[in-house]
Amino acid sequence: MNKSSKLRVLMVPSDCSSKAMNPYQILLSQSLVAQGINLENWPYYEGKFPIFKAAVARKKYFDVVHIHWIYCYFVGENRYLYFLSCIRFILDVLITRLAGLKIVWTVHDYISHDIKFPGLQLWTRRQLVKLVDRIICLNKMTLETIATEYKFNPTKATFIPHGHYRDVYQKPVDSAEARKELNLPESGKVYLNLGLLRPYKGIENLLQVWQDNQDIFAGDTLLIVGKPWDEDYAKKLQELAAGMEGVIIYPQFVENDKLHLYFSAAN
Numbered sequence: 001m002n003k004s005s006k007l008r009v010l011m012v013p014s015d016c017s018s019k020a021m022n023p024y025q026i027l028l029s030q031s032l033v034a035q036g037i038n039l040e041n042w043p044y045y046e047g048k049f050p051i052f053k054a055a056v057a058r059k060k061y062f063d064v065v066h067i068h069w070i071y072c073y074f075v076g077e078n079r080y081l082y083f084l085s086c087i088r089f090i091l092d093v094l095i096t097r098l099a100g101l102k103i104v105w106t107v108h109d110y111i112s113h114d115i116k117f118p119g120l121q122l123w124t125r126r127q128l129v130k131l132v133d134r135i136i137c138l139n140k141m142t143l144e145t146i147a148t149e150y151k152f153n154p155t156k157a158t159f160i161p162h163g164h165y166r167d168v169y170q171k172p173v174d175s176a177e178a179r180k181e182l183n184l185p186e187s188g189k190v191y192l193n194l195g196l197l198r199p200y201k202g203i204e205n206l207l208q209v210w211q212d213n214q215d216i217f218a219g220d221t222l223l224i225v226g227k228p229w230d231e232d233y234a235k236k237l238q239e240l241a242a243g244m245e246g247v248i249i250y251p252q253f254v255e256n257d258k259l260h261l262y263f264s265a266a267n
Contacts, residue, residue: 011068
């Protein structure tokens with residue numbers, strides 16, 4: 001136990017800045033502090049052994065290191081360099097644990113999205129589960145699947161439901177008011193796809209389904225909103241949607257104070 005009477009937790013890597021696109025870690029941190037946890041968020045993940053340096057070398061006396069998304073630790077344009085970054089990450093976690101700290105890992109994704117070497121990352125995740133003390137799964141339905149794929153005993157994992165964002169976004173408004181604010185059609189249903197526009201999400205398939213079922217969706221609107229992966233991908237989606245009835249694409253990031261309008265407008 002550390003020199004403080006409170007449990008001291010280091011959360012890595014952490015994005016709790018005011019510009020964070022996902023407020024998950026901000027809300028989690030606030031809730032843990034409210035429960036009496038002494039918490040520090042550490043956003044840095046570059047350099048040699050960043051977890052060990054944050055947790056041990058600074059002599060802050062942490063009890064637990066809580067690891068979240070791990071994709072940022074893996075770099076390299078070729079398989080060799082990528083594998084070296086995987087080894088470096090595993091060594092970082094190992095020496096941190098050997099220093100006497102408990103390690104907890106929340107699994108946010110089965111495999112990071114849009115990566116070149118998914119096999120190497122899966123191998124790394126299988127090594128990581130051997131080193132951590134506890135694993136947190138946010139979805140009860142996927143716990144056994146992840147345990148099978150990562151090859152660990154399910155009893156090592158704990159299911160903790162993903163928290164809500166109700167206190168982050170404004171309250172819903174009348175649908176007609178929201179549609180007017182967003183310049184959307186007053187009639188028909190609005191089908192909303194909101195979030196980062198990235199290739200792995202299959203938005204092209206969504207557009208194809210919409211196109212192939214115009215008899216069902218006649219008079220309705222498909223609204224696709226979010227920050228695109230890059231300009232080329234945004235252009236690709238807009239070209240696919242060109243000429244399709246009822247498709248509206250807003251390739252832009254939506255601020256938190258506007259999100260409630262999109263949810264209110266949709267059916």
